[in-house]
Amino acid sequence: MPNKEKVLIANGQGFWGDSILGPIRLVNEGPLDYLTLDYLAEVTMSIMQKLKGRDPSAGYATDFVKMVERVLPKCREKNIKIVANAGGVNPQACREAVADTIRKLGIKGVKIGVVEGDDILTDLQSLIDSGEAFKNMDTGESLAPYVDKVMSANVYIGAEPIVEALQQGADIVITGRATDPSVVLAPMMYEFGWTMDDFHKLAAGTIAGHIVECGAQCTGGNFTNWREVPNMAQMGYPVIEAHPDGTFVVTKHEGTGGLVNLQTVSSQLVYEMGDPSSYITPDCIADFTSIQLKQESDQRVAVSGITGSKATDTYKVSISFQDGFKLVGQLTVAGPDAVEKAKLCADIVFDRVAMDGVEFAPEERFVEIVGTNVCHAGIATPPSEPAEVILRIGAKGHDRAKLNRLGMEIVPLVTSGPPGVTGFAGGRPKATDIISYWPALISKEKVKCSVSVEEV
Amino acid sequence: MKVALSKIAYSRSGDKGEGSNVGVVAYSPEGYEVIKSQLTTERVKAHFKDICFGDVVRYEAPNIMALNFILHDSLGGGGSESLKTDAQGKTHGLGILYMEVEVPDDFPLTND
Numbered sequence: 001m002p003n004k005e006k007v008l009i010a011n012g013q014g015f016w017g018d019s020i021l022g023p024i025r026l027v028n029e030g031p032l033d034y035l036t037l038d039y040l041a042e043v044t045m046s047i048m049q050k051l052k053g054r055d056p057s058a059g060y061a062t063d064f065v066k067m068v069e070r071v072l073p074k075c076r077e078k079n080i081k082i083v084a085n086a087g088g089v090n091p092q093a094c095r096e097a098v099a100d101t102i103r104k105l106g107i108k109g110v111k112i113g114v115v116e117g118d119d120i121l122t123d124l125q126s127l128i129d130s131g132e133a134f135k136n137m138d139t140g141e142s143l144a145p146y147v148d149k150v151m152s153a154n155v156y157i158g159a160e161p162i163v164e165a166l167q168q169g170a171d172i173v174i175t176g177r178a179t180d181p182s183v184v185l186a187p188m189m190y191e192f193g194w195t196m197d198d199f200h201k202l203a204a205g206t207i208a209g210h211i212v213e214c215g216a217q218c219t220g221g222n223f224t225n226w227r228e229v230p231n232m233a234q235m236g237y238p239v240i241e242a243h244p245d246g247t248f249v250v251t252k253h254e255g256t257g258g259l260v261n262l263q264t265v266s267s268q269l270v271y272e273m274g275d276p277s278s279y280i281t282p283d284c285i286a287d288f289t290s291i292q293l294k295q296e297s298d299q300r301v302a303v304s305g306i307t308g309s310k311a312t313d314t315y316k317v318s319i320s321f322q323d324g325f326k327l328v329g330q331l332t333v334a335g336p337d338a339v340e341k342a343k344l345c346a347d348i349v350f351d352r353v354a355m356d357g358v359e360f361a362p363e364e365r366f367v368e369i370v371g372t373n374v375c376h377a378g379i380a381t382p383p384s385e386p387a388e389v390i391l392r393i394g395a396k397g398h399d400r401a402k403l404n405r406l407g408m409e410i411v412p413l414v415t416s417g418p419p420g421v422t423g424f425a426g427g428r429p430k431a432t433d434i435i436s437y438w439p440a441l442i443s444k445e446k447v448k449c450s451v452s453v454e455e456v
Numbered sequence: 457m458k459v460a461l462s463k464i465a466y467s468r469s470g471d472k473g474e475g476s477n478v479g480v481v482a483y484s485p486e487g488y489e490v491i492k493s494q495l496t497t498e499r500v501k502a503h504f505k506d507i508c509f510g511d512v513v514r515y516e517a518p519n520i521m522a523l524n525f526i527l528h529d530s531l532g533g534g535g536s537e538s539l540k541t542d543a544q545g546k547t548h549g550l551g552i553l554y555m556e557v558e559v560p561d562d563f564p565l566t567n568d
Contacts, residue, residue: 043536138473217468222546224466224553225567263481266520267468270479273524274472276517289517320535328539366539374540375547378506379554394539435536437473 004033007191009184009208010239013037013084014215016044016061022215022237023067027074030253032239034187035075037084038180038213039064045177046320046435048088049121049152059090065097068172069105075171076107083162083173083183089119089152094174099456110456113170115161117449118177120317120442121153127446134317134440143319143438151435153319155442158282158311159205160196161449162186168453177318179281181209184240192244196283196311203286203308204246206279210286211250211268211303212238218250218268220258229264231257247304249296260299282315282444284308314441323436327403328366328394329410332423335387341418342369342391348417349393349409358405360395368392390423396434403431462553463565465491469549472526474534475510476545478552481522483566488521494557500525503555507548525552 010032012023016039023035039061052059064086075082087094091114102110120127124147128134134143143150154177163186165173175183185205188194194201211218218238220229229235236256241249250265252258269288273279276288285308292305333342346367350360368374371389373382395406407429414421461480464487469478480495482488501512510528517524531545532538542548559565 222468224462224468224550263466263483266481266522267466267479269520270477270481270517270522270524271468272470272472273477273479273515274526276515276522276524289519291517291519293520323535323537326537326539368539368541370541375542376507376551376554379503379551392539392541396533396537396539433536434533437535439473 004191005244007033007187007242008239009034009036009187009242010237011036011038011184011212011215012237013039014213014217015039015041016063018215020063020067020070024070025256026237026253027071027078027080029256030239032078032080035071035080035082036183037064037067037082037086038183039084039086040088040177042318042320042437043435045089045152045154045318048090052090057093060088060094061086064094065101068098069101072102072105072107081166081171081187083186085175085178085183087114087174087176089154089176091116091174091176098172098174102456111169111171111453112456113165113168113173113451113453115157115165115173115175115178115449115451117447118155118157120155121150124150124153127442130446132442132446134319134442137439137441143440146321149321151320151322153317155447156282156316156318157447157449158182159186159189161451163190164451165453166190168451170453180213181206181281182283184209184212185283188242199284199308199310200306201246202284204248204306205242206281206284206286206308207288207291207303207306208240208242208248211265212240214268214271216258217271218265219252219260220264223259223264223267225263229259233257246306247302250301250303251299260301262293262295262301265293265301280312282311284311313444315444315447317440317442319438319440321436321438322433324396324398324434325400325403325431326394326396326434327407327429327431328392329407329429330390330392330423330426331410331413331421333389333391334420334422335385338386338389339369339372341420342389345391345413345417345421346393348413349406352409353406356405358402360406364395364397366394366396400431407431457559457561458556459559459565460553461555461557463567464557464559465553467549467553469545471531471544474531475526475528476530476548478525478527478548479522480525480552481520484564485521486563488518490557490559491523492516495523495555499555500552503552504530507551
């Protein structure tokens with residue numbers, strides 16, 4: 001068991017699609033022990049399940065493989081371990097792709113750990129038969145009648161199996177739907193020997209994970225007082241300096257842009273918050289009202305005082321459905337009279353599809369005129385006469401063909417509507433899936449995570 | 457005197473199912489007392505009347521001088537259903553800062 005006094009953990013990816021410069025700069029621009037990466041959102045799991053349906057070797061975060069290729073030589077040099085929930089719904093395929101990349105780089109002796117067991121899609125019916133109702137946490141409804149429509153079903157798993165992979169010597173750990181804070185907590189548990197009963201410490205590690213899980217959102221990104229944030233282009237991604245007693249410091253590498261102060265850290269603490277006294281993860285229940293923050297020195301915020309309680313005996317499950325389709329297209333309308341012309345354009349589109357037998361009831365129609373205060377409707381004062389607006393027009397429904405017919409009638413406005421209509425470069429929009437979620441719980445004893453570690 | 461909430465607090469927001477969460481953090485302990493007493497769920501609901509069509513729930517985190525509001529039914533549908541530009545409620549945080557609060561004339565203001 002390692003016994004360090006301080007462990008440096010950075011998060012280089014807040015979501016699938018975040019900048020690849022985050023992790024690359026983190027391994028190059030300062031000291032680090034662990035690089036964690038969060039690739040998964042609810043919608044990501046259903047997209048990945050769909051990709052896997054078409055190609056059995058797909059269904060994971062392909063960005064991760066490209067990232068490993070670029071950072072691994074430096075990680076070997078500086079002895080940085082990587083923990084990522086990049087496995088999506090196909091962690092073994094992700095492992096294979098990473099192993100291929102490592103061989104291609106000519107690097108030897110890398111141990112890759114894989115954590116599986118979160119994907120319960122094929123076991124749903126047998127789990128229901130064994131007494132798991134998967135009652136919708138919002139509506140109380142049982143899942144049974146809808147089980148055939150499910151696209152993906154993943155248990156939010158915790159830090160324990162990641163710790164096991166690290167104990168088996170893994171240099172890279174790839175998981176499926178491990179929670180975002182768990183990938184940050186796991187290295188602390190491993191390095192400091194924390195157990196599942198050390199719930200105050202687990203809560204501290206969980207809150208550290210919450211602070212860094214959106215990458216640069218705690219180092220000055222998306223900060224209200226954005227003018228105070230220096231050198232945003234080179235914004236540093238967050239680094240946690242964790243201590244064995246559960247206290248930690250939020251910081252970033254020296255010389256990087258961005259801002260770490262009480263306000264940028266507090267901003268991220270309230271992000272996606274529900275009841276602050278009860279932040280439930282698979283690992284513990286963390287109490288955000290116990291957090292004490294202190295500006296220790298420039299770009300360093302010390303966090304202490306965190307309390308928590310023992311984890312619940314259930315895991316949360318994210319179940320997704322294909323629930324109809326949506327379509328939205330857009331055009332730019334220049335002035336004079338931009339708003340009046342945009343409204344006319346919207347009416348024309350719905351009138352024309354109706355002439356072809358495709359009717360949309362008023363409540364099915366979506367019209368948004370960007371430039372007239374759509375984000376802060378009823379709050380800010382819209383300009384009386386914007387010089388130009390973006391017209392977004394669309395609809396939702398269960399008839400894909402009907403939506404696609406609507407999509408065909410948007411671009412023609414350029415030549416058959418009022419003057420000044422442009423910005424049609426995106427071409428004809430197409431209907432896409434609406435994914436809905438069914439949040440539920442499952443007894444922890446019904447979920448068996450497996451850990452395998454192999455050397456490449 | 458009446459001032460914009462942005463003079464005494466900052467914010468962040470994001471999606472939470474069919475709704476959004478809006479965190480408001482005061483710059484000072486005095487500012488926290490102001491938001492705690494004046495940012496009632498009724499006032500916040502009225503402020504977001506054209507955005508939030510469900511209940512507003514409020515939580516307090518005095519240790520970080522923060523209030524957290526859940527604005528139910530404020531995204532035009534949950535999951536990937538919404539067609540709105542701001543389908544994740546990313547801008548609701550800036551939206552709440554347009555609210556006005558009553559403070560003493562000598563109250564220290566930020567961004568003034």
